[in-house]
Amino acid sequence: MHSLSVYIAPLLGIAGLFFAFMIYRVITRQSGGDGQVAAIANQIHHGAMAFMRREIQLIAIFAVVVGVFLLFQDPWVSLAFFLGAIASSIAGLIGMYTATKANVRTTLAAHEKGPNQALTTAFLGGSIMGITVASMGLLGVGGLFVFFGKTEADTHVIHGFAMGASLVAIFFRVGGGIFTKAADVGADLVGKLESGIPEDDPRNPGVIADNVGDNVGDVAGMGSDLFESYCNSMIATMAIAASLSAEVGGESVLQALIHDSGTASSLIFLPLALASTGLICSLGGVAIVNRFASAAPEKALRIGTISAASAFVLASLLVIQLLGISTSVWFCVLTGTGGGVLIGAATEHYTGGKPMRDIAKSSETGVATVMISGLAVGMQSVVLPLLTVSGILIAASHFAGLYGVAVAAVGMLATIGITMSIDAYGPVADNAGGIAEMSGLGSKTREITDKLDEVGNTTAAIGKGFAIGAASLASLAIIAAYVKVVSANNPDFVLLLSDPLVLTGIFLGGLAPFLVSSITMNAVGESAAEMIEEIRRQFREIPGLLDGDADPDSERCIKIATNAALKRMFLPAAIAVLLPVIVGFVLGPVVLGGLLVGALLGCVLLALMMANSGGAWDNAKKYIEKGNFGGKNSDAHHACVVGDTVGDPLKDTSGPSMNILINVMAIVSLVIAPMLST
Amino acid sequence: MHSLSVYIAPLLGIAGLFFAFMIYRVITRQSGGDGQVAAIANQIHHGAMAFMRREIQLIAIFAVVVGVFLLFQDPWVSLAFFLGAIASSIAGLIGMYTATKANVRTTLAAHEKGPNQALTTAFLGGSIMGITVASMGLLGVGGLFVFFGKTEADTHVIHGFAMGASLVAIFFRVGGGIFTKAADVGADLVGKLESGIPEDDPRNPGVIADNVGDNVGDVAGMGSDLFESYCNSMIATMAIAASLSAEVGGESVLQALIHDSGTASSLIFLPLALASTGLICSLGGVAIVNRFASAAPEKALRIGTISAASAFVLASLLVIQLLGISTSVWFCVLTGTGGGVLIGAATEHYTGGKPMRDIAKSSETGVATVMISGLAVGMQSVVLPLLTVSGILIAASHFAGLYGVAVAAVGMLATIGITMSIDAYGPVADNAGGIAEMSGLGSKTREITDKLDEVGNTTAAIGKGFAIGAASLASLAIIAAYVKVVSANNPDFVLLLSDPLVLTGIFLGGLAPFLVSSITMNAVGESAAEMIEEIRRQFREIPGLLDGDADPDSERCIKIATNAALKRMFLPAAIAVLLPVIVGFVLGPVVLGGLLVGALLGCVLLALMMANSGGAWDNAKKYIEKGNFGGKNSDAHHACVVGDTVGDPLKDTSGPSMNILINVMAIVSLVIAPMLST
Structure with a gap:
């Protein structure tokens, strides 16, 4: 391994950020509109940024406390921790800043230039988040590796980075999740059900908050979630590789994984090399989507993802050969990438296939059967992903032991640049529709944005399944690293x-x-409930609001969602961070080991069930709106609207928090592992 | 230990059965009524017995296949297996036969003699099930012990008995659960929601089937469930004790658990001694309830349970001393019994306390919030019981290792005679109300039965929590025994x-x-859905049915529920039995060990969540019916009725199946354990 090669990852990270900046320039070169369109877009943009600012202030306090605690262990770990927290925050801020610029431009593109240009704008807006997440990860982990990757003991410093990223992620995900669903559920219950006005109607005071929520939840929250899985998988792989040469019998395991030209350092460096390869392939994928978007949007997204994944798998074989690593490790990469695709396909089946249509059909016998069938679909949907993860576990550990499992996680996450781009495309398209509706741009524009939104919903569901699979593998790798560190x-x-x-x-x-x-x-x-009170109050007290003669006080709704989210995100985050610390120090590392495995199983099961029940209810509602089982405003439709409302917090707040919960618990355990004794 | 003492348990079992028969005589000495009352009661009785007959026929086929498979392993295990299956079936048949005699006599007692006599009749009706379950368990396990308890290797034969009991239990529980909720949900959705006729109205063709369902689900199903937990806990304790002297270092563990006068056999015999003590205390408890029922019914049930538990804890100290076993083992008994009480209290809090009232309050904002808050309550309700089980695990293993954990399970289940009596009282009271309504005995009678039913609902919820706790400890003990057998x-x-x-x-x-x-x-x-079709058809095609001028075809609804349950109970039972067999032989005993622990965690979590969500929804509906948040027929009430309907399959079908699922998987693994090799 050439000594200069360690600079590749951070340099690629910088190049990626530059690429993202170029895309940003392309987007902002388009006009942001004027008049009401611009005003609404501005409200969303400022609301989102204001929430993020206050959220980051709160996280900073929490981070300083944790950072000081880490200082006593190792100042370098503490520094890495702050770098991780900052990197994750910056990635979230950049992604959300640009998403709230791209949304209005997507609306205008749909209005003025048609569907193709609109899709391109929305996708490019999302791609900035995807590329930024991948680039910041490479820059952060790769940069620390330059300084702390030399001796094997030093790699422990890099764990601090993952912990910082995880801490930010749990706040972003939980806080964003509460914000977005408080606004969404509140606006829907009063607007649609009580006052009978359509979704995204400008008279509804909660609608702007709802659109802000899409950004803070689905862009910043999802981004920080995948950022930490991405970093965790790389860092866990390094930790396991580093421990191999130290442990008894590790030497022979090591020898089996490398050729004559390879060294133990090659194994430690491999995750960075794979992630770098993945970033390049992702950039190619983004370019492909951009090129073919004018044909069929859904197809373009699919071709882009599959091309990037295929190219990555092939290129990684080359990388592994170059590093002098055994081909058996490449099979681990293959299981990870393939497993990600399988989990995505399973998710798509449950939220968009026959199970979803069965839920829609059950709406003919009322709300109760919609609820029962939706819960049953969610429960059943855990089977295929868990079989996939089990298959990856068996195959990867057969090829390369626990190191192989960690490499599989990296393989699943390496093309995050493109998968995250597609995830973030969804909320941009959703927002574009909201802006079109609120500023009254007409049904034709709305039709285009609805179509974009629909594509986004499918991709979002797949993205969620993928995020869960990736998080579970990443935390498995972290747990393995924890066991190795405590054993040492x-x-x-x-x-x-x-x-x-x-x-x-x-x-x-x-x-x-x-x-x-x-x-x-x-x-x-x-x-x-707080949001409902406020919206009801405005309808009651602002004269002429329902007739469209007066403007609602949207700011106040944003403020309520902001305060509600900030107040309530604290407890879950504290549980995630403190539970492993308390269990580790009070009950010892043995109980903590069990805790991590129990939490992993529980998190994966609940995450899948909640995401897929919620996604299936959402799509069943949309399926009926297309005219099935009586269509819009039928009894069946009303039943499915309830299902959708119940599914909202499941799929967008509680479910996604599960990925991060287990990752935070695992990484905190890994960081405190050297301090624990049996 | 005196050699004659081994006969105590089976003899006590016979005495208990005699006691139950005496109670049966007391009940049947009362008149079973005549005219419409007797006709309705007969329909219920015959419907329930017909279902049981067909269910047992189907189980017999399955049992013969399994029994032949076991024959190749060990003819004695196969014999024990059949005995277990027969014992469980007989216990279920006796309990249900008498419950369907007691229901109508409770109605008549309420009508003719007032609340006190009604409570006594209902409770005595339920107590036959409780006493029979405990007695059959002692007779079966104790009887086998006389023959196979002499050498330690022989105790493996007794595992076959547990497996037979478990096999019957999963069919009874799942089949009964599907029957009862198909009838209940079907009758409610058409009757209450579509046709606007009250619950248990004689015009509704599904009502008799609903009442049959209460018996096959809540009496026979629950009974077989607790029967297998009861037997499993005893058998696991024996297996662990037997393995102690065989394993490396086991001798010293053994010595720590016994005094000079004790032997290894004392430890093997202990579970039978404890269960015998528990049966005697339970009979005392039944007598106490019977004595004080005239004061306050709920109080009488409570005093009976607590007296029995307290007497058992004290008496077990004496038993342990007499057998020459260390007092530290008694602390394990104490943790088990105390833990059972704690879990019951937690269940009562979530299904009857503030969390339940919060669900009722959330009904003011509609169905969606009722669903969300109910699911949240269910999820939160897992915390205290799991902390309790964890506490028992730590404490009991501290006092006496894995043997202590198994003894704690026995301690929790020893007073099953009284706890199961109270469980079975619920459906008898419920049926009594149904018969009163259907035969038009007037509102005063119905008021009395409603009150009895209300008490039954609380006790049923507590009983469910208790059953889950007991099942989890019992299966933990079986898993521990599995590990010991494979290791040997x-x-x-x-x-x-x-x-x-x-x-x-x-x-x-x-x-x-x-x-x-x-x-x-x-x-x-x-x-x-099949039931709904049929009820709709009858309302449509039978002239004058809705006006009360014609009788519904209840037989046909019973037949539909019977066929539906028999057809659909097969797959879950097959999964439970075959999954451990396939995993064990194909993937090996290591994967199977993991499988059992993963299944245990998943089963306990889901069982608690589903039971408590369902129970809380049910009670929230009843809370509103008492006049809170708008009372009956308000929007809030309608929202809670949906919650109740969704909760029905959760709390009465899927949730209770979880206890047995894990126990079946564990006991099947234990039985095949000697055949597995790494």
């Missing part, structure tokens, strides 16, 4: 499944996702 | 939590409860 310091450390302490840990871990989910669901319920 | 044959067998094979097993195990739940929920949905 405590030779008698052993996690026996039949040990009552391990079983206790598994039970405690299993209850954590249920507790956190119930807290976030209640948070949405309470925040939505 | 494979010295290199080790279950490391960081082993990818173990993790794979945990994932596979975790998905099983979600898969089975989705299957049973869909089974209820589909069966209810």
